Amino acid sequence: MARSRKIPATKYPVERFTLDNGLRVVLTPDRSAPVVGVAVVYDVGIRSEPEGRTGFAHLFEHLMFQGSENLEKLAHFRHVQGAGGTFNGSTHLDYTDYFEVLPAGALERALFLEADRMRGPRLTEENLLNQIDVVKEEIRVNVLNRPYGGFPWLKLPPVMFSTFANSHDGYGSFGDLESATVDDAKAFFDRYYAAGNATLAVAGDFDVAEATAMIRRHFDDVPARPAPVLPDFDEPGIDRERRDTYTDRLAPLGGVASAWRVPDPIGDFASYLPFVVLAEVLTDGEASRLIERLVQRDRSVTSIGGYIGFMGDEFGVRNPTALLLQAHMPPGGDSDKVLRTVDEEIDRLVQDGLTPGELERTQARIATHLLRDTDAVLGRALPMAVLELQRGDPGLLNELPRLVGEVTEAQIVTAAATLRPEGRSTVEVLPGAGS
Amino acid sequence: MNAKSLPDLVPDAKLKLPKQAERTLASGLTVIAIRRTSVPLVELRLRVPFSKAALPRATLLSQALFTGTGTMSSIDIAAGLQAVGGGLSAGLDPDRLLVTGNALAGGLDRMLEILASVLTDPAYPKSEVATERDRLVDHIQVALMQPGHVARTALLKRMYGSHPYAVQTPEPEQVRGVRPAQLRSLHADRVRPNGSVLVLVGDLSPEKAIDAAEKALGSWTGPGRDETVPATPPLEPGPLLLVDRPGAVQSSLRMALPAVPRTDPQYAALQLANLVFGGYFSSRWVENMREDKGYTYGPHTSIEHYLAGSALTVAAEVATEVTGPSLLETLYELGRIASLPPGEEELEQARRYALGTLRLGMSTQAGLAGLASIYASFGLRLEHLREHSAALASATLDEVTAAASRFLAPAKAVTVVLGDAEKVAAPLAALTTVERDA
Numbered sequence: 054m055a056r057s058r059k060i061p062a063t064k065y066p067v068e069r070f071t072l073d074n075g076l077r078v079v080l081t082p083d084r085s086a087p088v089v090g091v092a093v094v095y096d097v098g099i100r101s102e103p104e105g106r107t108g109f110a111h112l113f114e115h116l117m118f119q120g121s122e123n124l125e126k127l128a129h130f131r132h133v134q135g136a137g138g139t140f141n142g143s144t145h146l147d148y149t150d151y152f153e154v155l156p157a158g159a160l161e162r163a164l165f166l167e168a169d170r171m172r173g174p175r176l177t178e179e180n181l182l183n184q185i186d187v188v189k190e191e192i193r194v195n196v197l198n199r200p201y202g203g204f205p206w207l208k209l210p211p212v213m214f215s216t217f218a219n220s221h222d223g224y225g226s227f228g229d230l231e232s233a234t235v236d237d238a239k240a241f242f243d244r245y246y247a248a249g250n251a252t253l254a255v256a257g258d259f260d261v262a263e264a265t266a267m268i269r270r271h272f273d274d275v276p277a278r279p280a281p282v283l284p285d286f287d288e289p290g291i292d293r294e295r296r297d298t299y300t301d302r303l304a305p306l307g308g309v310a311s312a313w314r315v316p317d318p319i320g321d322f323a324s325y326l327p328f329v330v331l332a333e334v335l336t337d338g339e340a341s342r343l344i345e346r347l348v349q350r351d352r353s354v355t356s357i358g359g360y361i362g363f364m365g366d367e368f369g370v371r372n373p374t375a376l377l378l379q380a381h382m383p384p385g386g387d388s389d390k391v392l393r394t395v396d397e398e399i400d401r402l403v404q405d406g407l408t409p410g411e412l413e414r415t416q417a418r419i420a421t422h423l424l425r426d427t428d429a430v431l432g433r434a435l436p437m438a439v440l441e442l443q444r445g446d447p448g449l450l451n452e453l454p455r456l457v458g459e460v461t462e463a464q465i466v467t468a469a470a471t472l473r474p475e476g477r478s479t480v481e482v483l484p485g486a487g488s
Numbered sequence: 489m490n491a492k493s494l495p496d497l498v499p500d501a502k503l504k505l506p507k508q509a510e511r512t513l514a515s516g517l518t519v520i521a522i523r524r525t526s527v528p529l530v531e532l533r534l535r536v537p538f539s540k541a542a543l544p545r546a547t548l549l550s551q552a553l554f555t556g557t558g559t560m561s562s563i564d565i566a567a568g569l570q571a572v573g574g575g576l577s578a579g580l581d582p583d584r585l586l587v588t589g590n591a592l593a594g595g596l597d598r599m600l601e602i603l604a605s606v607l608t609d610p611a612y613p614k615s616e617v618a619t620e621r622d623r624l625v626d627h628i629q630v631a632l633m634q635p636g637h638v639a640r641t642a643l644l645k646r647m648y649g650s651h652p653y654a655v656q657t658p659e660p661e662q663v664r665g666v667r668p669a670q671l672r673s674l675h676a677d678r679v680r681p682n683g684s685v686l687v688l689v690g691d692l693s694p695e696k697a698i699d700a701a702e703k704a705l706g707s708w709t710g711p712g713r714d715e716t717v718p719a720t721p722p723l724e725p726g727p728l729l730l731v732d733r734p735g736a737v738q739s740s741l742r743m744a745l746p747a748v749p750r751t752d753p754q755y756a757a758l759q760l761a762n763l764v765f766g767g768y769f770s771s772r773w774v775e776n777m778r779e780d781k782g783y784t785y786g787p788h789t790s791i792e793h794y795l796a797g798s799a800l801t802v803a804a805e806v807a808t809e810v811t812g813p814s815l816l817e818t819l820y821e822l823g824r825i826a827s828l829p830p831g832e833e834e835l836e837q838a839r840r841y842a843l844g845t846l847r848l849g850m851s852t853q854a855g856l857a858g859l860a861s862i863y864a865s866f867g868l869r870l871e872h873l874r875e876h877s878a879a880l881a882s883a884t885l886d887e888v889t890a891a892a893s894r895f896l897a898p899a900k901a902v903t904v905v906l907g908d909a910e911k912v913a914a915p916l917a918a919l920t921t922v923e924r925d926a
Contacts (some may be wrong), residue, residue, distance in 0.1 A: 428529070
């Protein structure tokens with residue numbers, strides 16, 4: 054039934070240049086819709102925050118919206134939305150992004166706004182205290198006041214990793230957040246928010262020459278400051294299985310998540326990419342191996358998902374990172390049994406290989422997901438800014454569907470063979486609701 | 489420090505609608521195909537009228553729609569779709585069964601073929617249905633622990649009373665009782681082409697895509713059942729309903745206010761009034777509650793449209809200790825916009841936001857598909873974007889002021905708070921009459 058199908062590709066043009074202050078710029082024009090996406094990405098994330106300051110990278114992201122050289126508090130939001138646009142930012146393990154999507158005629162305004170805060174945010178005691186409160190409410194919404202909050206992205210790293218950088222809670226403890234100071238924020242900006250530590254990407258409906266002139270007009274006078282040396286966060290892998298358990302007082306049912314280290318996503322991309330495909334072979338859709346076995350046949354889980362990178366950003370994370378499997382279980386679920394079955398299925402894959410068509414259909418579906426994401430201007434601007442920042446290769450976005458399609462069965466089997474029980478870190482959430 | 493000035497905006501080009509075609513098939517199925525060739529994909533949305541279908545059965549049907557046909561197992565269906573880069577899923581709202589999917593552009597025919605088989609030859613196999621039933625029950629159990637879900641459930645009951653919209657999630661026990669034969673019978677009775685709308689968007693030729701749909705879905709026939717839902721009852725404000733959630737670190741504040749449908753002459757003015765009040769980040773309520781007071785992270789309001797009526801809802805998760813003050817600020821901002829005209833500049837800012845985000849929303853295949861499908865289920869077409877843009881562009885300050893006083897007056901609000909009653913009852917009672925959940 055399934056036959057090999059040619060995987061289509063995109064051909065978004067890519068223009069790159071670097072300003073004298075070190076800012077790396079990517080332009081990817083496409084005039085099919087009258088909108089633009091602007092992304093600025095800084096090479097600092099959760100892993101770089103200092104000890105005693107958990108959650109600081111994210112708190113600082115909030116402070117970047119609180120006004121800057123020429124902008125009062127609230128002005129950034131009003132100028133973007135008053136131009137018919139939307140905005141946001143997000144903090145990842147290895148980078149922090151800021152972005153806008155706007156009608157094409159607002160491009161220069163967005164560039165002005167990003168350049169202004171790249172020169173320096175207004176860091177005041179009042180804004181800091183306000184945003185500490187806002188971040189605490191964000192943590193309450195996403196972690197403390199709901200079932201499975203932080204499962205597994207905040208719960209697994211401390212089981213799996215040993216260093217502070219890799220294992221700490223990226224949302225931060227309330228104690229650490231409350232002790233953050235304006236001086237901390239100034240030091241963080243000075244150290245990490247240099248133009249030479251950032252990339253800017255613009256996607257959508259613009260003329261390259263005009264956009265280049267606008268970028269020069271607004272960013273050329275951002276002072277050059279030295280970029281920090283990129284830290285190596287690598288740490289040794291584990292030598293025997295690790296496991297932890299906690300009770301979630303809001304969870305009515307149990308869950309379990311496991312993670313295995315994978316090759317360096319950047320230094321060893323050729324070995325890494327098969328893991329991206331493997332995660333989908335295992336869990337993408339009802340016909341995938343683990344869903345067929347655990348959900349449909351055994352009914353030992355109600356859902357299971359697999360992905361790479363604790364935040365699901367498989368092409369925006371550096372070493373060390375992991376392939377994760379996370380499952381929710383029915384009443385009376387048995388996590389040991391679930392893990393044994395996962396082992397069994399991985400062994401079966403390693404011994405018997407894939408079934409006819411299994412790899413091709415998984416690759417076709419991954420291609421759809423990748424292509425679909427790039428249809429939005431932000432789905433080009435953001436990943437290209439990150440790919441430029443981490444790899445100097447924004448054009449990789451065009452290549453991903455094809456590269457995914459070139460992964461072979463032998464590579465999948467080799468990748469699967471590394472997912473051994475002794476290399477696994479597991480966290481189980483026990484249902485605490487009603488008890 | 490060198491002062492720099494904000495660059496001007498280049499005015500938007502005229503709104504351009506994509507190339508499209510439409511045909512109503514002999515079966516009564518309307519097919520709309522829209523061309524956007526940006527990526528080599530196709531998006532699919534199918535909305536089937538489903539008003540008044542028994543909720544436990546309808547919900548499980550939506551969960552189990554792809555569990556098997558006369559010739560395909562659930563795995564055959566999923567693998568067949570995957571082979572063309574495709575996927576289909578189903579959902580339910582109080583008016584419609586909704587099928588959502590996408591595939592590589594070259595896989596359109598195959599996706600339609602599989603969809604046709606699911607629609608015309610469903611099996612609802614016993615074992616697969618049992619699995620989906622258990623999953624659904626577990627899913628509802630988890631939802632019952634989600635504050636957002638519990639608060640919304642309470643709000644819907646207060647808004648709609650005995651109207652069918654009052655309950656939108658079945659009880660776990662009701663779901664446990666649903667049998668495969670009941671799904672087969674509900675499917676035969678209600679999953680019908682007449683009145684249904686299929687939307688296809690992507691790298692396609694509109695006429696050819698409609699031909700493909702006609703060919704694949706030609707065997708999907710049979711009369712649709714007309715189930716008209718009575719108009720929603722007017723909101724009855726009454727006391728604030730406090731639902732206890734012992735130990736909650738946040739309270740979920742919810743309000744419902746009246747609204748009008750998209751086609752109402754006052755709708756554009758209402759949308760703008762809502763934006764000025766709380767409908768986007770740069771609104772009075774969000775700036776006050778979040779950026780000034782730090783009470784909450786993501787407060788938001790929205791206008792929800794159902795076939796039988798529209799409503800404006802207000803939602804914020806606030807720290808338990810500031811639950812009273814949060815209600816105070818919310819009542820204050822509602823009272824302010826209902827009593828005093830907005831400023832010229834804040835109206836213009838809201839207007840530009842409404843007009844701009846409308847363009848952003850139609851800039852992707854998925855955005856166009858969602859928009860066209862939602863519009864179609866209310867009898868509208870993408871051309872409505874032009875009329876709506878014109879209405880947004882021309883709404884006057886007086887009209888927005890009038891809409892605000894008609895729709896955003898706090899005296900008209902139905903209010904529900906889910907939170908730790910022991911801690912929040914007294915602060916709330918200082919501001920309004922509070923009624924406890926029985």
